[in-house]
Amino acid sequence: MLIIRKFEEKVEELFIVKGLLIGPSHLYLGQESIATGAMLALQPNDLTVTTYRGHGHALAKDVPSNLCMAELFGKSTGNCKGLGGSMHIAIYPKTGSIYATAIVGSGIPITAGVGLGLKQKKSKQIAATFFGDGACNTGAFHEGVNLIALWKLPVLLFCENNQYGMSTNVKMAVSSPSIAERARSYGMETMVVNGNDVVAVYAATKAAAERARKDSQPTFLECLTYKMKGHGVYDKGEYRPKEEVAKWLERDPVATFKKRLLDQKIMTKEEVDEVDTATQQEIEDAVKFAMQGSPLPFDEIGNYVYAK
């Protein structure tokens, strides 16, 4: 969770302050506990399909932070060799992070296929997909959720309801009282989870993953959260009411979890600081690694269009 926070703060700095990074980048600040809790509860070889807001998913699914940073810099040392960029940073099949799409909603039918493949192979692995509240108004969402429920696929669907699809509030976009309700109408188990509480996400995922693994039953987890910044790194999010922002900042998942660890005496202040320093160092090293690399030579990129 902390590494995601520090990674994203660094990314923001590299874009806004230092001007070293360019292009669209969608920060995961405020949503860290969802990817963290979910990935911890999943098995390392479970397969995930995520989105363009994927830095957090990548890091939580064990994509090395230096490869992620190099990918943002467009270097050949990035996990996608600099050909994917921020929006596809969570593509790293070595750790089961098999896909990240930049088209809203499109990952859901793909995850249906992944789940079907795993089920057909009688694999013990399951599939999980992450998407935002905006995705639930696309056709792909409905077609995909229907298939997942209809075929009883071993799939977990994490809807990260961060209250805004770009600048459009979920209340202006979703007709039903909740998104989970929509999924329930397709006949699948649903849970509404406090997405700012990593322990709650972990526990919910654990239960859902067991149901998927043992009984091949999907679960839809609507995780209520808030993006602390705007849609993309350049968006200041000024369309949001100040009181709303303030209310959610009090529920900052990283700060509240840190407080919990200290209050419950699970970690001492020194231990927390130590983790903090080590994590910050890892991020600084990642930036150094990224800056040392170079982009692929242009005459080589054609080799990546088709598999031989």
Add this chain to the structure above:
Amino acid sequence: MLMKELTYADALREALREEMIRDPNVILLGEEIGVFNGVYKVTRGLLDEFGPERVRDTPISEAAIAGAAVGLALAGMRPVAEIMYMDFLPICMDQLSTQAAKMRFMSGGQLRVPMVLRTQYSLGRQHGSQHSQFTPAWFLQAPGLKVALPADPCDAKGLLKASIRDPNPVLFVESGLLYRTKGPVPDEEYVTPLGKAAVKKKGDDVTVVGVSRMVGECLAAAKKLEDKGVSAEVIDVRTIQPLDIETIIESVKRTSRLVIASDEVKRGGVGAEISASITETAFDYLDAPIIRVASPDMPIPFSPPLEQQYMPNAESVIQAVQTLLGK
């Protein structure tokens, strides 16, 4: 080589069946392919032989059919998905052109997407504007995708087998009008490589390139032209992505004249792409302008006599050749 006579549909079914026997990861999914045996009976009997897990009927959800095929491929399967009409491809265009086609590239070579999307176009079967379209050129703008268009039973089988074995996403476009036509197919195992055009008839005076159903019309035209003392070389492109432009260039170097025939609206079609490529690479060999034989830039009319006039045929190929030769 021992040969047998098969219809185009039977040849396709043989390819599916043989590949399903060869590789347990090959599975079929699509609308009406199982219990109903396929709208055009290409998948007849396969549900009985392989069961509902490997021949999977789906709801009417084209985006999810194509998306599921992408996901199956990522999970290590070899899906062959069917989209009933080519007109329905825009519904799953994102999955095909923006997801499947780009995955290999934007993952820096980490991903492989071995999937086949079978579809067919029904021009000439009185299916009207929304069930007859032939729009292969749209997919020329999706690097990462391969596009195969068999023109006879032999290639229907060989190209489908190659497509299923290919590690890339392949759009496989069948001609609905050809399903019941017969042709020779080898008894023994064979695969027709993707990206290699076929010279169907040798000739010296003019090169006639056909796409899908129009290959047969070009051959019929060539036969009639022979009687008039004109020797036409007929080439079947077989795949437009990759496009075997070299075979066409070699032919044009000898004949100096080129006609391209395809069931598309003329504007921006496969013929336009071939024509531009030849102009760029073999302009000095041309003795006359390139002519495209295609449909007018209009939607497809239902009325059977109007549809017949709308469609290019052997006669329109003959006219194009005669125009080129000034005869």
